[in-house]
Amino acid sequence: MKRYTDAKTYDNQTPSVVTIGTFDGVHIGHKKIIDRLIESAQKNGLDSVILTFFPHPRMVLQQDSNIKLINTIDERIQILEKTGLTSLVIHPFTQEFSRLTAGEYVQQMLVDRLNVRHVIIGYDHRFGRNRNSNITDLASYGIQNDFTVEEISKQDIDDVAVSSTKIREALLQGDITRANTFLGYEYMLTGIVVKGKELGRKLNYPTANLYIEEKYKLIPKNGVYIVKSEIDGTIRFGMMNIGTNPTVNGTQQSIETHFFDASFNLYDKKIQIQMLKRIRDEKKFDSIEQLQEAMQQDEDFSRDYINSLV
Numbered sequence: 505m506k507r508y509t510d511a512k513t514y515d516n517q518t519p520s521v522v523t524i525g526t527f528d529g530v531h532i533g534h535k536k537i538i539d540r541l542i543e544s545a546q547k548n549g550l551d552s553v554i555l556t557f558f559p560h561p562r563m564v565l566q567q568d569s570n571i572k573l574i575n576t577i578d579e580r581i582q583i584l585e586k587t588g589l590t591s592l593v594i595h596p597f598t599q600e601f602s603r604l605t606a607g608e609y610v611q612q613m614l615v616d617r618l619n620v621r622h623v624i625i626g627y628d629h630r631f632g633r634n635r636n637s638n639i640t641d642l643a644s645y646g647i648q649n650d651f652t653v654e655e656i657s658k659q660d661i662d663d664v665a666v667s668s669t670k671i672r673e674a675l676l677q678g679d680i681t682r683a684n685t686f687l688g689y690e691y692m693l694t695g696i697v698v699k700g701k702e703l704g705r706k707l708n709y710p711t712a713n714l715y716i717e718e719k720y721k722l723i724p725k726n727g728v729y730i731v732k733s734e735i736d737g738t739i740r741f742g743m744m745n746i747g748t749n750p751t752v753n754g755t756q757q758s759i760e761t762h763f764f765d766a767s768f769n770l771y772d773k774k775i776q777i778q779m780l781k782r783i784r785d786e787k788k789f790d791s792i793e794q795l796q797e798a799m800q801q802d803e804d805f806s807r808d809y810i811n812s813l814v
């Protein structure tokens with residue numbers, strides 16, 4: 505997959521079939537559309553292109569800093585990489601870009617830069633300044649500019665939209681199992697290991713504290729989870745706590761993981777953690793000893809679960 509951070513740099517020698525969207529999560533519904541895109545490209549000798557925008561239009565137009573997404577942009581790239589798509593164009597979404605008229609957008613982006621022959625798009629897609637134009641308008645632009653438009657039906661779109669919303673809801677409720685079913689892969693958190701209170705090692709459970717730079721990344725509901733991560737080429741299982749550590753009177757949310765059967769220095773390392781299963785809520789215990797006991801139980805439960813996987 506070739507990646508372009510601006511449609512201007514796209515290599516447009518081969519004409520393309522394009523689909524446009526956010527594809528947050530790149531879940532099983534999205535995969536169906538991407539498969540259709542790739543099939544159409546192969547059948548017609550075209551380049552398969554996803555045109556997506558970053559930052560998310562809502563972050564730019566509504567300054568909606570509270571928007572939460574299933575994937576960071578890097579995670580989205582990583583997952584799309586595996587789909588067999590030929591090109592991913594991540595065009596910067598700016599105030600200026602949002603003011604392009606529909607005609608300017610089609611001419612500059614689709615025709616001039618992407619050399620489009622075919623567009624696969626949702627029945628309710630809107631584009632151009634103030635989202636003034638729709639799929640019927642796109643089809644007329646197509647007649648003038650020698651490209652065709654294929655509609656994704658309401659039914660297909662509803663399936664996709666419903667699963668994005670369902671995934672976000674499931675994650676906020678801590679229902680990782682359900683989220684993973686809709687995603688078709690395990691929900692991931694990607695970040696840098698930073699220093700914490702250095703208490704973990706005293707509890708005999710050193711925990712790597714994950715710092716996630718992207719404030720728009722959705723963090724699942726507080727609680728304890730079974731996780732795994734590939735670290736330096738080895739798969740490590742572990743248990744993660746997301747929460748404020750009320751037992752030790754913490755206030756800030758932290759994301760900390762103890763990896764089983766491992767001893768290593770992870771500070772400053774970038775790691776990606778897959779979430780497998782929720783164990784319980786985070787609790788305020790009356791003593792450190794009780795917390796330690798709970799962690800021992802979490803470990804037993806996690807090890808049983810992990811052993812049942814193989």
Ligand SMILES: Cc1cc2nc3c(=O)[nH]c(=O)nc-3n(C[C@H](O)[C@H](O)[C@H](O)COP(=O)(O)O)c2cc1C
Nearest residue numbers: 700701702703704711743745749750751786787802
């Ligand atoms: C599996 C696991 C479960 C945890 N459960 C709780 C909990 O229920 N309540 C709580 O206050 N802290 C819980 N913690 C967080 C501990 O308080 C935390 O690991 C300890 O404060 C060490 O933090 P540090 O890494 O910043 O030193 C849990 C941690 C892990 C790894």
Ligand SMILES: Nc1ncnc2c1ncn2[C@@H]1O[C@H](COP(=O)(O)OP(=O)(O)O)[C@@H](O)[C@H]1O
Nearest residue numbers: 699700701702704705710711763767768769770
């Ligand atoms: N099995 C392990 N799981 C997680 N971290 C480990 C493990 N073994 C060693 N470490 C190291 O210990 C650090 C965590 O120790 P801890 O006492 O909890 O300190 P901190 O509060 O800074 O996280 C991790 O960042 C990592 O570098």
